[in-house]
Amino acid sequence: MSPLTAGDQAVRHFIYRHFVEHARAPSKVETADHFGFEEKEAERVYLRLHGGHFIFLNPGTTEIRMAHPFSCIATAFRVRANGQSYFANCAWDMFGIPAALGMDAEIELHCADCAQPYRLEIRNGRPAPLSGLVHFLLPFSDWYEDLIFT
Numbered sequence: 001m002s003p004l005t006a007g008d009q010a011v012r013h014f015i016y017r018h019f020v021e022h023a024r025a026p027s028k029v030e031t032a033d034h035f036g037f038e039e040k041e042a043e044r045v046y047l048r049l050h051g052g053h054f055i056f057l058n059p060g061t062t063e064i065r066m067a068h069p070f071s072c073i074a075t076a077f078r079v080r081a082n083g084q085s086y087f088a089n090c091a092w093d094m095f096g097i098p099a100a101l102g103m104d105a106e107i108e109l110h111c112a113d114c115a116q117p118y119r120l121e122i123r124n125g126r127p128a129p130l131s132g133l134v135h136f137l138l139p140f141s142d143w144y145e146d147l148i149f150t
Contacts, residue, residue, distance in 0.1 A: 004052065011035065011045045012054050015067050020101065023084040025064035025072050069096030076112070081105035081122075098122040 004012070014034055018026040026034070028042040035042075043062040049055045056066035065072050066089050077088035079097040081104065088094040091109070098105035107120040121128040138145070 004048065004054075007035075008045055008048055011042070012049055015049075015055060015064065016070075016100075019067055019070045019086075020082065020084075023086050025067060025070070028062060069093030069100060076110045078108045079105050080108075094120075095122070095127070099125070 011031060014031060015026060018024070018030070028039050028046065031042040031045075032039045046055065046057060046062045046064065050057045054067075055064055056068070057063060058065045063072075069088050069092075071077075071087040071089045071093070073087065075087045075089060077091065077094040079086045079088055079094055081098055081101050086097050088097055088107075094107050094109060098107075104124070105122045107122065109118050109120065110116065111118065118130065120130050
């Protein structure tokens with residue numbers, strides 16, 4: 001992958017700013033409209049960002065599925081912060097959202113084994129004490145082999 005252009009970096013920043021403000025990814029049309037270019041150019045930039053692991057596209061499409069730590073689909077990890085409700089991709093990312101926002105948050109999650117609900121608070125950059133265990137099925141180096149499963 002070649003380095004990102006200044007334009008690619010601007011689109012990446014726009015995607016994240018849009019997520020923070022609207023709790024969802026921008027569509028290709030919204031991105032194209034914002035920058036004043038054609039939808040096909042937004043697709044090309046999305047593909048470059050995906051290739052560099054800056055965003056993750058739904059397989060076989062140019063639709064954003066993840067902009068780590070944010071998820072475009074509902075998951076078992078809901079993070080409430082900034083007056084918004086966001087979804088994290090995994091237990092790792094549920095901590096990433098308040099860290100990225102730099103603010104306190106409340107996290108609702110469910111145990112993947114027994115479905116027991118948990119509520120976790122992040123205050124001043126630290127989680128409140130909570131008993132439990134997070135288990136990652138794959139080592140980090142293998143996550144991009146099948147990121148949706150991971």
